Amino acid sequence: xxxxxxxxxxxxxxxxxxxxxxxxxxxxxxxxxxxxxxxxxxxxxxxxxxxxxxxxxxxxxxxxxxxxxxxxxxxxxxxxxxxxxxxxxxxxxxxxxxxxxxxxxxxxxxxxxxxxxxxxxxxxxxxxxxxxxxxxxxxxxxxxxxxxxxxxxxxxxxxxxxxxxxxxxxxxxxxxxxxxxxxxxxxxxxxxxxxxxxxxxxxxxxxxxxxxxxxxxxxxxxxxxxxxxxxxxxxxxxxxxxxxxxxxxxxxxxxxxxxxxxxxxxxxxxxxxxxxxxxxxxxxxxxxxxxxxxxxxxxxxxxxxxxxxxxxxxxxxxxxxxxxxxxxxxxxxxxxxxxxxxxxxxxxxxxxxxxxxxxxxxxxxxxxxxxxxxxxxxxxxxxxxxxxxxxxxxxxxxxxxxxxxxxxxxxxxxxxxxxxxxxxxxxxxxxxxxxxxxxxxxxxxx
Ligand SMILES: *Cc1c(COP(=O)(O)O)cnc(C)c1O
Numbered sequence: 064x065x066x067x068x069x070x071x072x073x074x075x076x077x078x079x080x081x082x083x084x085x086x087x088x089x090x091x092x093x094x095x096x097x098x099x100x101x102x103x104x105x106x107x108x109x110x111x112x113x114x115x116x117x118x119x120x121x122x123x124x125x126x127x128x129x130x131x132x133x134x135x136x137x138x139x140x141x142x143x144x145x146x147x148x149x150x151x152x153x154x155x156x157x158x159x160x161x162x163x164x165x166x167x168x169x170x171x172x173x174x175x176x177x178x179x180x181x182x183x184x185x186x187x188x189x190x191x192x193x194x195x196x197x198x199x200x201x202x203x204x205x206x207x208x209x210x211x212x213x214x215x216x217x218x219x220x221x222x223x224x225x226x227x228x229x230x231x232x233x234x235x236x237x238x239x240x241x242x243x244x245x246x247x248x249x250x251x252x253x254x255x256x257x258x259x260x261x262x263x264x265x266x267x268x269x270x271x272x273x274x275x276x277x278x279x280x281x282x283x284x285x286x287x288x289x290x291x292x293x294x295x296x297x298x299x300x301x302x303x304x305x306x307x308x309x310x311x312x313x314x315x316x317x318x319x320x321x322x323x324x325x326x327x328x329x330x331x332x333x334x335x336x337x338x339x340x341x342x343x344x345x346x347x348x349x350x351x352x353x354x355x356x357x358x359x360x361x362x363x364x365x366x367x368x369x370x371x372x373x374x375x376x377x378x379x380x381x382x383x384x385x386x387x388x389x390x391x392x393x394x395x396x397x398x399x400x401x402x403x404x405x406x407x408x409x410x411x412x413x414x415x416x417x418x419x420x421x422x423x424x425x426x427x428x429x430x431x432x433x434x435x436x437x438x439x440x441x442x443x444x445x446x447x448x449x450x451x452x453x454x455x456x457x458x459x460x461x462x463x464x465x466x467x468x469x470x471x472x473x474x475x476x477x478x479x480x481x482x483x484x485x486x487x488x489x490x491x492x493x494x495x496x497x498x499x500x501x502x503x504x505x506x507x508x509x
Contacts, residue, residue, distance in 0.1 A: 067406075067409045067410075067413070070405060070406065070409045071406075071482065071486055074402050074405065074406075074482045074485075075479065075482050077398075077478070078398070078477070078478035078479045078481065078482045079478075079479065081394065081398065081478035082477050082478050082479060085391060085477070085478070086387060086391075087383065087387060087388070087391050087473055087474060088477065090379065090383065090474045090475070091474070091475045091476075091477065093112050093113055093114065093379050093474070093475075094110050094111070094112050094113070094312075094474070094475040095110065095111045095112065095113060095116065096110050096475060099456050100456045100457075100458060101456060101457045101458070101476075101480045101483055101484045101487075102458050102472075102475070102476075103457060103458060103459050103469045103470050103471065103472075103476070103480075103484055104458045104459055104460050104470055105309070105310060105312070105470055105471075105472030105474075105475070105476075106286060106290075106309055106310065106435075106436060106437055106468070106470030106471075106472065107309060107460050107470065108308055108309070108315060109308060109309060109310060109311060109312030109313065109314075109376070109472065110312060110472075110475060111312075111314070112312055112375075112376050112379055114375040114376060114378055114379060115312065115313075115314060115372045115373075115375050115376040117375065118371055118372055118374065118375035119314075119368070119371075119372050122138075122367070122368055122371040122372070123368065126138045126140075126371075127367075127368070134367075140365075140367050143164070143365060143367060143370050143371065143374065144163050144164045144165050144318075144339075144358065144361055144365050144370065145160075145163060145164075145356075145357065145358060146374065147164035147318075147320075147370055147373060147374050147377065148162035148163040148164045148320060148357065149162065150374065150377045150378075150380075151164065151288070151305075151307070151311070151320050151377065152322075154288055154289055154293065154311075154380060154385060155284065155288060155293045155295050155303065155305075155322060156292070156293045156294035156295050156296055156297055156298075157295045157296055157303075157322050158296055158325065160325065160356055160357055161295075161296070161322055161323060161324065161325055161357060162320055162321070162322045162357065163320065163321055163357045163358060163360045163361065164307070164318050164319070164320050164365075164370060164373070165318055165319065165320070165321065165360060165361050165362070165365060166318060166319055166321075166362065167306065167318070167319045168207065168208075168283065168285060168304045168305065168306050168319045169207045169210075169211055170319075170335070170362075171304040171319055171320070171321040171360070172207070172208060172211040172212075172252075172281075172283070172304055173211050173214070173215065173334075173335070174321065174333040174334065174335050174360060174362075175281055175302040175304065175321060175323070175333070175360075176198065176211065176212065176215055176250060176252065176281065177215065177333060177334045178302075178323075178327075178331050178332055178333045178334075179249060179250045179279045179281065179301065179302060180198075180215075180219075180225075180227055180249055180250065181332050182279060182327070182330070182331075183195045183249040183250070183279065184225050184249075194246060194247060195246070195247060195248060195249040195277075195278075196225060196226050196227050196228055196247065196249060197227070197228055197229075197230045197244060197247050197248045197249060198212050198215075198227055198228070198229055198230065198248075198249060198250045198251075198252055199230050199231075199232070199237070199240055199241065199244070199248045199250070199251050199252070199278075200212065200229065200230070200231045200232075200251075200252045200253060201231055201232065201233070201234055201237065201253060201254070201257075202231045202232060202233055202234075203234070203257065203259060204231065204252075204253070204254050204257075204283075205254055205258050205283065205285065208252060208254060208283055209229060209231060212227070212229040212252070213229055215227055216228055216229055227249065230244070230248070234257075234262065237251075237253070237264075237269065238269070238272060241269075241272055241273055241276055241278065242272075242276070245273075245275075245276030245277070245278065246276065246277070248273075248276065248278045249278070249279065250278065250279050250280070250281055251269065251270075251273040251278050251279070251280045251281070252281045252283070253269065253280075253281075253282060253283070254282070254283040254284075254285065254286070255282050255283065255284055255286070255287040255291070255293075256285075256286035256287050256291065256434075256435035257286075257435070258285070258286055258462065259426070259439060259462050259466055259468070260426055260427040260428075260434070260439050260466075261286075261427045261428070261434035261435040261436075261437045261438070261439060262427070262428065262434065262435075263291070263433065263434065263435055266282060266293075266294075266298050266300065267294075267297075267298045270282075270298050270299060270300055271298075271299075274299065279301045279302070280300055280301050280302070281300075281301060281302040281303065281304070282295075282300055282302075282303045282304075283303070283304055283305065284303055284304065284305035285305055285306050285309060286309065286310075286435050286436075286437075287305070287435065288305040288306075288307075288309075288310060288311060288320075289309070289310030289311040289312075289380065289385075289388070290310040290385075290388055290389070290392055290435070290436045290472070290473065291385065291388075291389055291392075291435065291436070292385040292386055292389055293385070295322055295324075296324070299324070300322070300324060301323075301324050301327060302321070302322060302323055302324070302327075303321070303322035304319060304320065304321050304322070305319060305320050305322075306319045306320075307319060307320065307373050307376075310436070310472060311373070311376065311377060311380075312376045312379070312472075312474075313369070313372065313373030313376050313377075314369060314372045314373065314376070316369060317369050317370070317372065317373040317376075318365065318366060318369060318370050318373065321357075321360050323357060323360065328355070328356065328357065328359070329355070331353075331359060332353070333359065333360060335362040336351045336353065336362075337361065337362035337363045338363070339358070339361035339362060339363055339364060339365070340353060340354055340358060340359045340360060340361040340362060341353065341354060342354045342355065379474065383474075388473050388474070389473075391473035392436040392471050392473045393431045393432050394478075395471040395473060395476055395478065395481055396431035396434070396436065396437070396438060396471050397431040397432075398478055398481045399438060399469065399471070399481040399484065399485055400431060400438060402481055402482050402485035402486075403423075403485045403488065403489060406485055406486060406489035407422070407489055407492070410489060410492075410493045421492075421495075422442075422492070423440035423441070423442050423448075423467070423488075423492060424440060424441045424442065425438075425439075425440060425441075426439040426440055426441040426466055427439040436470060436471045436472070436473070437468055437469060437470045437471065438468075438469050438471075439462075439466050439467070439468050439469075440466070440467045440469075441465050441466055441467075442465060442467060443465055444497050444498075444503075445461050445465045445466055445467040446461045446502075446503070446505065446509065447497040447498070447499075447502040447503045448467055448488075448491060448492070448497045448502075449461040449467050449509075450497070450501075450502035450503075451491045451496045451497040451499070451502045452467075452484075452487060452488060452491060454502070455487045455491070456487075457483075457484045457487050457488065460509065461509045462509075463509065469484070
């Protein structure tokens with residue numbers, strides 16, 4: 064299939080113009096992306112930055128290597144969870160002292176959901192024992208969120224406990240369920256941006272609606288933090304969790320974060336009462352006494368190497384605001400989509416036959432401003448298409464059962480990357496390169 068050079072050149076000219084207008088373009092130089100790779104997977108694992116790489120070497124060689132245990136004080140390792148939490152806070156619209164960096168989303172969900180259930184349990188009247196036992200969520204929430212609730216449900220199924228129960232509904236039934244079951248719901252647990260289709264919930268509206276029914280609200284910000292403007296304090300959100308290895312570029316398995324509205328801190332009780340969350344860890348007291356501040360969310364010894372790398376990666380955000388990031392994200396997303404439309408139409412024009420049953424189907428909101436920083440296409444061969452893309456240097460990901468997901472990290476992608484990625488994808492679709500057997504062997508991580 065001959066590439067229509069005229070069409071591609073027109074798109075490349077447009078891209079050049081957009082690059083020149085892009086205020087975030089210089090930030091790209093902060094990152095170490097392999098040559099000839101278009102990385103549209105920063106929404107799964109953000110790339111390495113120079114700052115992160117330098118810190119990794121420093122923390123291993125100088126800090127751990129030379130200063131050894133003294134580093135807990137001399138390099139302030141002991142306060143790293145708070146330091147990093149405070150660096151993440153402005154990206155979430157959260158005040159200093161309300162965010163802590165620790166553990167993973169899954170573990171932080173366990174702590175915060177348990178804490179929320181305890182708050183709801185102690186506020187209910189005694190003749191209404193199991194009034195608020197539901198945790199309302201969404202059917203297609205990220206599985207770990209649902210799994211953690213299922214684990215809690217098992218743990219709390221004993222007679223001595225008030226119990227809890229997962230209630231997951233379709234996205235468009237959330238509001239109805241809040242209204243209908245409001246007095247039985249303890250917590251509304253939602254992911255702000257859906258991982259498959261990029262749908263965005265109205266955080267303010269849903270939080271306010273739930274509060275009106277006495278429900279506590281927890282948001283998972285995995286696909287929002289670092290790429291969408293957020294206003295946790297202003298929306299009066301109760302709790303939030305998120306990870307740092309996606310748009311925050313903290314590195315594989317970098318620790319997550321937890322947000323607790325300051326009004327909840329004094330009475331909060333979380334069950335993973337490890338020594339790092341103690342008021343005075345180094346007093347080695349017999350009895351647990353929680354710390355006053357957000358550090359009460361800590362459990363055990365933090366992973367200092369990983370958290371230090373994250374700390375350095377976050378410095379890239381120091382002089383950038385989330386409105387600029389969101390604006391570029393929408394522009395990249397829209398431009399990629401229009402490149403795909405143009406290129407597919409140009410191919411179709413050449414072949415004169417429309418291959419409807421074999422085309423990519425948009426599996427997200429049509430308007431980029433109404434979805435997170437990603438585009439999703441459904442196709443029965445989505446896995447093989449993704450492998451064919453990777454083979455040609457376009458790193459995207461596949462999400463079961465049939466979604467090809469392309470993520471737009473505005474800090475290091477250019478508009479030229481969008482043209483090249485779209486050209487490669489359109490070419491794969493029309494040559495059916497994805498039918499090659501080597502692209503149809505499933506790896507363990509997809
Ligand atoms: C990536 C992601 C997670 C991952 O959870 P971990 O415990 O950090 O592995 C959780 N929730 C959502 C919505 C995600 O996208």
